[in-house]
Amino acid sequence: MKHLFKKGDNTKPTLLLLHGTGGTEEDLLPLAERIDPEANVLSVRGNISENGLNRFFKRLAEGVFDEEDLVKQTNALHEFLEESSKKYQFDQSNIVAIGYSNGANIAGSLLFHHKQAIKGAILHHPMVPRRGITLPELNDVNVFIGAGHNDPLCTEAESKELAATLESNGAEVTLHWENQGHQLSASEVEAAKEWYKNNF
Ligand code: MLT
Secondary structure, eight states: EEOOOOOOOSOOEEEEEEOOOOTTTTHHHHHHHOOOSSSEEEEOOSSEEEEEEESSEEETTTTOHHHHHHHHHHHHHHHHHHHHHHHHOOOOTSEEEEEEHHHHHHHHHHHHTTSSSSSEEESSOOOOOSSSSSSOOOOOOOEEEETTTSSSSOHHHHHHHHHHHHHTTTEEEEEEEESSSSSHHHHHHHHHHHHHHOOO
């Protein structure tokens, strides 16, 4: 996968950055700088091109995921994390994902499909990646969800459903609310930073 890696302090988590639709591996670098400027950063570009827009998995329509592709790309990302941890010598059991929108959805999918793929996640405006499957046990996994009361894509109900699903499988979830639609606001980033400081 196309990516960039920035070496940091190996005693800290490695931040896995996952951009939104149409983004690149450069997009979330300022967020990593805000959250933990000393951490390793692995920032990945989505493998799928939708009319030239980078994404992490295919979709059938806005908000309707191609589940087969979602699973395929989630497995590919999981393998990429293992390869990268060897190549760049970071601790695979200490990864915290930071994703926005489509990137938050593939991070959510990692949690739904792979036990201990990530130790924590900051999910900015995620959706429920899949329904009707058994999740792995998520004890010791910490998740921050940044949601919008008025987010037209990730509704209030869906954000609560995601939090409840993760919690019922053992994750510790903080649900933070904003009123800025699907946008990522400075106050949401500050709340994520505070959450990270308290948990890692
Ligand atoms: C998705 O497809 O992951 C969601 O609709 C969010 C987005 O627009 O990327």
